[in-house]
Amino acid sequence: MNRRLNSALDFIVKNDDEQSMSYAGGKGRLWQDIVSLMPPHEVYIETHLGGGSIMRNKRESALSIGIDIDHRVISKACGWNIKNLELYNIDAFEFLSKYNFTGKELVYSDPPYLASTKKNRKYYRFEYSDEDHQRLLSLLLKLKCRVMISGYSSPLYERALDGWDVKELVNVTHGGLRRENIWANFPFSADLHDYTSIGGSFRERERIRRKTARWVNKLAQLPAVERRAVLAALIQSSDIEPDFANRLVRGRSLGALA
Ligand SMILES: C[S@@+](CC[C@H](N)C(=O)[O-])C[C@H]1O[C@@H](n2cnc3c(N)ncnc32)[C@H](O)[C@@H]1O
Incomplete structure (x- = not known):
């Protein structure tokens, strides 16, 4: 079997078996569902990096940017083996309000949980008040690029993100099964x-x-x-858009399977 495919498959199985939730609020096994909703992008911006389960497992982007207000998170992230990774130890709001967006970015935000949706006490050194959530959402709503947001369902989020696409995901947490949402613009x-x-x-x-x-x-x-004939026929006969076919040909869309 093709060596690159083999290593991609090993990677999937290894992570399925070993990936555990080492971080409160970490995405645990949910990272696969979240990555599998991410559209094509050149620049990936993760605003509340935490344990980085998404950043560490998704296919690398031309440029990846990780932000966290906790310096310990950023120090840990410095050891990750990710090409073209920029890290910022600042408030996500500050970063987003200053960044020069071109439209080629995907922003993924997984802020600390809303106090009203939390089952337990404090999780993080840096928490968010309802006003912080509102302020972040207002800013994310205005960005001129693709945005995905993780969070639990709540009136505040439902109201602010009305009209966004939403999917419910089931997360296995230390406190048992929890349903959380992922919204996208x-x-x-x-x-x-x-x-x-x-x-x-x-x-x-x-x-x-x-x-x-x-x-x-x-x-x-x-x-x-013959291989080319089959591929050409497949592309022509299915609902594959020319843009997707072009990216396939340039080998940029299938991740490690390309
Ligand atoms: C829900 S966790 C992120 C979990 C992450 N997705 C994972 O899978 O491990 C929230 C993170 O947001 C960070 N944080 C809290 N307030 C922040 C702020 N104002 N700006 C940036 N990061 C912040 C916390 O330090 C924490 O690491």
Whole structure:
């Protein structure tokens, strides 16, 4: 089997098995569902980095930017092996209000939980008041790029993000199963930055992994011209937009499977 594909598949299984929630509010196994909703982008900006379960596991972007107000989080992140990663130890609000957006960014925000939705006491050294949430949401609403926000359902969030696309995800936390939402200022679609974590469950990811491997192997055994003929026919006969096909050809859309 193709070596790059093999290592991508190893990566998926390893992370499925070993990824545990080491950080209160960390995304635990949820990172796969979140990554599998992220649209294509060149610059990835994560405003409340925490344990960085998304940043560390998603396919790298041309530029990745991690922000956290806690200097210990940023010190830890300095050791991550991520190409073109910039880290900022400042308030997310300050960063977002000064950054020069071009539209090619994806901003992902996972702020500390709203006090009213928390089951337990204080989680972080730096918490958010309702006013902080409101202020952050007002700023995120104005950004001229794609934005995704994680949080628990609450009147404040439902009101502020009315009209955004939303998906409910089930997270396994230290306190048991919790449903949380992910909102986006664009419609969730099949056009993704990274396809290596799709499936929604370990079993499904395995099924897709095996199917992908089978198809890749089959294609790899064809003479080059036949392989191209099959690929061309596939692209023409399916609902693949020209833009997606172009990115495929440039090898930039399938993540590690490309
Ligand atoms: C919910 S956690 C992020 C969890 C992360 N997504 C993960 O999977 O580990 C919230 C993070 O926001 C940080 N934070 C709190 N207030 C902040 C602010 N004003 N600006 C930037 N980061 C802040 C905290 O230090 C904490 O690391």
